[in-house]
Amino acid sequence: MAVRNVVLVHGGFVDGSGWRPVYDLLKKDGFSVSVVQNQTLSLESDVQTAHDALDQQDGPAVLVGHSYGGAVITEAGRHQKVAGLVYVAAFAPDAGESVNTFIADPPPGAALPPILPPQDGFLFLDRAKFHEAFAADIPAADAAFMADSQVPWGVEALGGVISEPAWRSKPTWYLVTTEDRMIPPPAQRSMAERAGASVTEVSGSHAVFLSQPAAVAAWISQAARSL
Numbered sequence: 001m002a003v004r005n006v007v008l009v010h011g012g013f014v015d016g017s018g019w020r021p022v023y024d025l026l027k028k029d030g031f032s033v034s035v036v037q038n039q040t041l042s043l044e045s046d047v048q049t050a051h052d053a054l055d056q057q058d059g060p061a062v063l064v065g066h067s068y069g070g071a072v073i074t075e076a077g078r079h080q081k082v083a084g085l086v087y088v089a090a091f092a093p094d095a096g097e098s099v100n101t102f103i104a105d106p107p108p109g110a111a112l113p114p115i116l117p118p119q120d121g122f123l124f125l126d127r128a129k130f131h132e133a134f135a136a137d138i139p140a141a142d143a144a145f146m147a148d149s150q151v152p153w154g155v156e157a158l159g160g161v162i163s164e165p166a167w168r169s170k171p172t173w174y175l176v177t178t179e180d181r182m183i184p185p186p187a188q189r190s191m192a193e194r195a196g197a198s199v200t201e202v203s204g205s206h207a208v209f210l211s212q213p214a215a216v217a218a219w220i221s222q223a224a225r226s227l
Contacts, residue, residue: 003083003224005057009036009050009076011067011090012153013125013134014146021213022220029221032058036072040153043071043098043160050076057081062224063166065090066209067183068157071099077166083227085170086220089177089206092191094165099158102187110184122152133181135207142210167195173223174199175208175216182206198223 006026008019016035026033034053038046050072054061060083065073070090077085091099106112114129125133130147131140174192178185178201192199202208202215209216 003227005061006033009065009069011069013150022217025217042156046072047076054079054081074165085172087174093162098161107186111181113182136205137211172197176201177204177208180206
């Protein structure tokens with residue numbers, strides 16, 4: 001294969017362990033896989049964490065981001081070892097935009113994520129609404145665990161502004177989740193089109209990396225093998 005390294009970047013409210021099912025499938029397929037653990041305190045620090053992981057790669061890599069992780073790879077993806085970008089139900093901001101740009105102006109009629117008011121500079125999702133909003137297509141017990149083990153998402157991270165989007169200079173792929181209640185599907189399609197991405201759609205929730213890991217891994221693999 002042309003590119004054998006994959007670096008996975010998680011989004012807000014979760015940590016890198018959620019990538020385990022996708023990780024297992026990619027490893028089985030012969031890829032070398034690294035999982036970034038974002039602090040989700042600021043975009044700048046998370047970009048640095050992604051750069052640290054990329055520095056350790058022994059060759060070119062596909063950089064994958066889910067949700068807020070899309071903002072991270074948009075900024076971090078200009079790293080010299082990044083051969084291509086894969087967005088999984090993710091934000092793909094342009095220069096001067098942040099995650100807040102999209103949250104503040106949702107498409108008409110879109111479901112609004114049940115984000116609670118900030119607490120000491122951090123955000124959480126309403127636990128009672130976590131299953132329906134974030135992970136409607138995984139077992140209720142698993143969603144309850146995710147809700148109870150949320151990673152605090154720093155308000156500063158949401159406001160981190162992109163300087164120059166990597167998707168302008170790197171081949172890009174996007175996986176749209178058509179049942180997503182965190183990032184509306186129309187917004188996903190719009191970002192993917194603007195980025196000039198190759199697009200596939202999956203009937204899944206925002207937690208597609210858990211509910212349909214085979215589809216996610218296959219899309220990442222297709223991206224890597226085409227580079």
